[in-house]
Amino acid sequence: MASSGWIEQVIGRIGARQAELKLALRVTIAGTLAFAITKVFNLPQGYWAAITAVVIMQASVGGSLKAAVERFMGTLAGAIYGGAVAALLPHGSPLGLAGAIAAALFPLALLAAVKPSFRVAPVTSLIMLLPPTGQAIGPLAAAIDRVAEITLGNIVGVVVSLFVLPARAHTLMVEAAAKVVSLNANLIEVLVGELAADPKGRSALQTIHPQIRAALKKAEAAADEAVRERKSHLTDAADPEPLIRTLYRVRHDLVMIGRAAANPLPERVLDKLGPSLLRLRDETCTLLLGLAKALRTRRLPPDSTGFEEALHTFVSETEALRSHALSHDLPYGSFGQVFALSFAFEQFRKDLEDLMARSEELAAHRSHETAES
Structure with missing residues (x-):
């Protein structure tokens, strides 16, 4: 009897958290699916797609769509500007890297302060300068890879939110x-x-x-x-x-x-x-x-x-x-x-x-x- 009551209590608590359970399932599927796709396309740092798919997943389809748009725009701005800084400013020495980081961060941080939808732009710009991405494969290739990975994560996240237990x-x-x-x-x-x-x-x-x-x-x-x-x-x-x-x-x-x-x-x-x-x-x-x-x-x-x-x-x-x-x-x-x-x-x-x-x-x-x- 005691065991039966405990089971009913657990089932009741699970039933009261159906929305949270559905969101957790969508997050899990989106992250796993995005990472699997990066392996199929052999993307060099595919974990960014998985991270993006997890980050943009919200409680509703509209929330996920909004997060996807903001992350894509922020990533695009950060990749273009960060790649340009990496290509134009020498940053082989610690002092040069510090100067390049400052040049890459301040304008985008100001943009993010004015328009919060671009808050991911400074992060992306910083990643463009830090090894190994910025130095191992070149600024242009790094920018293309980053945008491709984030785009893939956005697409997977939105698709999963639309078709896997969707919450309007x-x-x-x-x-x-x-x-x-x-x-x-x-x-x-x-x-x-x-x-x-x-x-x-x-x-x-x-x-x-x-x-x-x-x-x-x-x-x-x-x-x-x-x-x-x-x-x-x-x-x-x-x-x-x-x-x-x-x-x-x-x-x-x-x-x-x-x-x-x-x-x-x-x-x-x-x-x-x-x-x-x-x-x-x-x-x-x-x-x-x-x-x-x-x-x-x-x-x-x-x-x-x-x-x-x-x-x-x-x-x-x-x-x-x-x-x-x-x-x-x-x-x-x-x-x-x-x-x-x-x-x-x-x-x-x-x-x-x-x-x-x-x-x-x-x-x-x-x-x-x-x-x-």
Whole structure:
């Protein structure tokens, strides 16, 4: 029994790391295949092709394509300039080699500082000057070999990323977006708890906010790679930018709700608004969790009727405070806090509608793909 439980635990952990396992497999295949091809063509330093194939392999096809383009451009610039320096500047002595290295590095290091996509150029230029490559076979031959090896590694890496358990950037973006939405549900629960003076709220916020920022950055990075895939005609998925923009708008709405929830509501206000506020919290969390699931599975978003009704009730009750005698005895800050919270939730509703529309677009695209297949 103990052995069976241990095996199930291992299988569960492996299942939770499928994306990482697929990437590891692609890296292994790309590096091995690139090195094997260099042996077929008898390239003098074929290990550079294997290194390149491993280095450019990213979590998605778009990421691998971007890394391949950047590495090729950087290698080409470094090989041409480094080869020219090696051919024109004498570097047989230690002093001459030091001068040639300085001449080869500074311009390309400046280029890499201005344009990070050329960060491999100084490295390639330096390799051109160091023995045995730069001196054993001559600068021109060394430059040609280096570009050929790097090109081969790039090609193998991109081909493997395309055909061996491919991971599309658009899929990674949507998964990260779903995580953001799910974390937003946790955030709503904590923020409403702060309004009710929940002592756990502040410490929980210190954990949730960094998680949301990290998930947003991951979604944004995947969106950039998805744009590259679209431009390269590797996918016909929807433009990822609207989804990312909507996620950030929703994030801003939650920040505004958080500001309105920075202080607990007075007990008299909680007696009046507490039931509707708790219902709004529950309906919001239910809708966000359902929306996160819809994003992951590319299904239609859940029905928002419960959320709409809960928000309408809460807003109506906050408006009723204007004519309620209770409002005349409230401090100005508490009275303003209630209406700031109501306004923030209204804006949140509008952006949440846009987010649900993005989910509908994903579901429609999935249905179209299914119909075509």
